Each structure stands twice: as C-alpha cells, then as structure tokens.
Amino acid sequence: MKKYCFGIDVGGTTVKCGLFNVKGDVLDKWEIPTRTENNGINILPDVADTIDAKIREKDIDKDEIVGVGLGVPGPVDESGAVHGAVNLHWGYIQLEDQMTRLLGLPVKAGNDANVAALGEMWKGGGAGCHNVVMVTLGTGVGGGIINNGQIVTGTHGAGGEIGHIHVTDSLTDPCNCGNTGCLEQVTSATGITFLAKRKLASDVRPSMLREGEVSAKTVFDAVKEGDELACAVAEEFGRYLGTALANVAGVTDPEIFVIGGGVSKAGPILLDYIKKYYQQYAFAACKSTAFALAELGNDAGIYGAAKLVL
Numbered sequence: 001m002k003k004y005c006f007g008i009d010v011g012g013t014t015v016k017c018g019l020f021n022v023k024g025d026v027l028d029k030w031e032i033p034t035r036t037e038n039n040g041i042n043i044l045p046d047v048a049d050t051i052d053a054k055i056r057e058k059d060i061d062k063d064e065i066v067g068v069g070l071g072v073p074g075p076v077d078e079s080g081a082v083h084g085a086v087n088l089h090w091g092y093i094q095l096e097d098q099m100t101r102l103l104g105l106p107v108k109a110g111n112d113a114n115v116a117a118l119g120e121m122w123k124g125g126g127a128g129c130h131n132v133v134m135v136t137l138g139t140g141v142g143g144g145i146i147n148n149g150q151i152v153t154g155t156h157g158a159g160g161e162i163g164h165i166h167v168t169d170s171l172t173d174p175c176n177c178g179n180t181g182c183l184e185q186v187t188s189a190t191g192i193t194f195l196a197k198r199k200l201a202s203d204v205r206p207s208m209l210r211e212g213e214v215s216a217k218t219v220f221d222a223v224k225e226g227d228e229l230a231c232a233v234a235e236e237f238g239r240y241l242g243t244a245l246a247n248v249a250g251v252t253d254p255e256i257f258v259i260g261g262g263v264s265k266a267g268p269i270l271l272d273y274i275k276k277y278y279q280q281y282a283f284a285a286c287k288s289t290a291f292a293l294a295e296l297g298n299d300a301g302i303y304g305a306a307k308l309v310l
Contacts, residue, residue, distance in 0.1 A: 005066040005309050006051055009112060009301025010034065012073060012087035015047055018302035019054055022066060022310060024123060028054065029302060040088040044095075048102035067106030069305030070099065071115030075157030080109050083157055108308040112301055114151045114160050116260065116294075117144025119304030124295040125258040133254040134294065135162055135245070137216075137263035140176065141184040141191075145252055152252075162248060163188070167240050187241045189263050192216040196233045205229045220266035234273045242277025249278075249286040260294025268293070 002022060009016040012034060019028040032050050035042040051068060054060075072095065074085030080096025099107040110118070117126075117134035126132040130149045136142040143162030145152040152159040163184035164177050175182040185191050196214050200207065207229035208222040222230030245257055257278075264270060271291045279287055296303055 001064065002066045003064045004060055005306050006054075006068040007071075007302035007304070007306030007308075008047055008051075008068060009071045009115070009305055010043065010047070010073070010088065011112070011301075012036065015043070015050075016298065016302050017047075017050060017054070018299070018306060019058065020303075020306040020310075024303070024306065024310070026299070026302070028058070029299070030054075034088070036087070036089050040085075040090050043088060043090075044098055044102060048099065051103060062105060065105055067108060067309035068099065068103060069115070069308035070095065070107060070109040071112040071301045071305045071308075072109060073112045076109050076111050076153070077155075077157040078153055080107070082109070106309060110151055110153070110305070110308055111144070111157060111160070113142030114144040114153070115304035115308065116142070116296075116300035117146050117160070117258070117304065118151055118307050119296055119300040119302070120258045120260065120294050121146050121149070122307045123303050124300060125260070125292040126256050129255040131252070131254045132256055132258060133160075133162075133245070133248060133252060134258040134260060135241070136261035136294075137188060137259065138261035139189055141182075141188045142261070145254075147252065162244065165244050165247070167244055183240060183244050187237055187244075187263075189216040189261075192219055192233065192237055192263065195236050196230070199229060199233050199236075203229055203232070216263050217266070220263075220270065223266075223269060234269075238273030239277045242274045242279075243281050245274065246278050246281035246283070246286070249289055250283045253286055254289060256290040256292055258292050258294050260297075260300065264293050 007018040014031045073087050075083045082093045082095045095109045096107045120126045121132040132146040134144045141163030143160040145160040165183045167183045168181045208227045223234045
C-alpha cells in the first residue's frame with residue numbers, strides 16, 4: 001500500500017526536502033546545500049542520496065512510496081526535460097529520467113514557480129480552487145498557472161512566465177532574460193527599489209525613503225505611514241502589476257490570484273494597489289476574480305512537488 005511521497009524544491013543555494021503522507025501532511029522536512037560547481041553535476045546525486053538516507057532513517061519500504069516530485073528553477077517540458085537552469089549551471093538535462101535511474105522510484109518534475117502555485121492551490125492561499133494564477137514577487141517575478149487542477153506547462157516549459165510580459169517602453173537596461181521593459185524589472189523587489197530611486201531623483205517631496213536604505217520593504221513600510229512619495233511608488237507598482245494581471249485574466253480566467261514571494265510580506269495593503277488597477281482594466285467577466293496572499297511561504301515548493309506525484 002502506498003503511504004508516502006517526497007517533495008523536493010531545488011534552489012540555487014539550498015535544496016528543500018519534504019517527506020509527506022498521501023493525505024498531504026508533511027512528516028519531516030530538511031535542507032541540503034545545492035552544489036552548483038562543475039555545472040551542477042552533483043545536484044541530482046545529492047538529492048538521491050538524501051532521499052535514500054531518509055528512507056533508511058524512517059525504515060520505509062520503497063514499495064510504500066508513490067514517488068518523488070521535483071521543482072527546479074528552469075523550464076521543464078512535458079517529457080520531464082529541463083531546457084537550461086541558469087542558477088544551477090545546467091544546460092539541457094533529462095531530469096525525470098536521470099532521477100528515476102538514481103532512485104528507482106517514479107519521478108515527476110516541474111518549474112519551481114509552477115510547482116509553488118500547485119502547492120498554494122492544494123494547501124495554501126488558493127485552497128479549494130482549481131483555476132489559480134500565482135505570482136511570486138521576489139528577486140525576480142515568477143508565475144504559475146493552474147487550469148482545472150493541472151499546471152500549464154506549454155510547449156517549451158515556459159507556461160506561466162508572467163515576469164517577462166512586456167509592460168513598458170520606458171526602460172533601456174535589459175532584463176535578465178535579455179529583453180527590456182519586463183514586468184520583473186518594475187514589480188520585483190529589485191524593481192520596486194528601482195522605481196523608488198527613480199522617483200526620489202525626480203520628485204522633491206520629503207520622504208522617509210530619503211533617510212536610509214531604499215528597498216521594497218522600506219517602500220511599503222513608508223506607505224503604511226502615509227508617506228506620499230512612497231505611496232506614489234506603490235501606485236506605479238500597482239499599475240504595472242494590476243494591468244498585467246488583467247491581461248493574464250483575459251487569457252486564463254482564474255478563480256483567484258495568489259501573490260507570494262518576499263514582497264508579499266507587506267501584507268494586504270499590497271493587494272489594494274494591485275486590485276485597484278486590475279479592476280480598472282480587467283475584462284468585465286473577470287472583474288470578480290479573487291486575490292489572496294500566499295500562505296505556505298518557503299514550503300510552497302515542497303508541497304507542490306509532492307502534489308505533482310500524488
């Protein structure tokens with residue numbers, strides 16, 4: 001009888017690991033370092049070793065394990081192949097096949113943002129919904145689209161790359177993807193910092209932001225204090241993201257947008273700025289779409305990875 005599965009979230013610094021029962025309860029979670037040297041050749045063997053060690057520690061029979069889910073920071077196609085993962089120094093790699101050979105267990109892989117979206121749909125901010133768009137606002141902007149409970153992967157594994165929607169012609173510096181004017185450049189943590197510094201240079205109003213570090217956190221801390229210049233930055237952020245999500249809704253028509261990542265720690269006030277512009281530009285049938293903050297934090301990836309194989 002199948003009783004267990006593993007959810008693995010491979011990041012550029014650490015690999016987060018979870019042992020789950022088939023109901024989705026996490027029984028144990030731990031981390032190992034991500035060894036990215038030598039083109040990341042050690043990453044998959046390290047993951048296999050730590051799973052095998054946990055199986056021995058818990059005295060689990062492999063016949064009791066449904067499989068292993070993996071989230072990785074790169075596009076994963078329907079065959080389970082990764083088409084490059086810059087942070088891991090991977091080129092093309094047959095991820096599912098390699099891990100299956102290493103472990104002797106079924107393996108299912110997905111892009112980390114898509115997998116996190118699946119986790120939030122299952123046990124987090126999108127629980128109870130089957131059509132979910134998740135946006136992660138961190139160093140970059142990630143996205144995941146869940147349609148009728150299934151991840152939208154796309155032909156090249158690039159489904160849900162919301163951060164690289166073109167939203168402005170006003171930027172000349174390229175995004176990490178090589179294009180210019182991407183959503184990521186103006187709504188990520190670094191993007192909000194950029195907007196704030198640009199506003200500080202062009203606007204003479206007094207502001208708390210002139211007194212110390214400028215970051216996404218300090219911007220929204222200042223917003224909560226009623227700082228007019230910070231509020232103007234938040235308006236610009238909300239216009240970019242709210243408009244982009246209105247466009248996404250016109251294609252995917254989700255039940256709910258779940259907003260996660262480090263920037264989401266600003267709390268409900270963040271959603272107010274996004275929803276204002278979403279409501280202004282969304283197609284009439286989509287205006288009632290709900291918004292929620294993510295609830296699983298750094299565990300979204302392991303929950304979603306587990307759900308991949310369940």
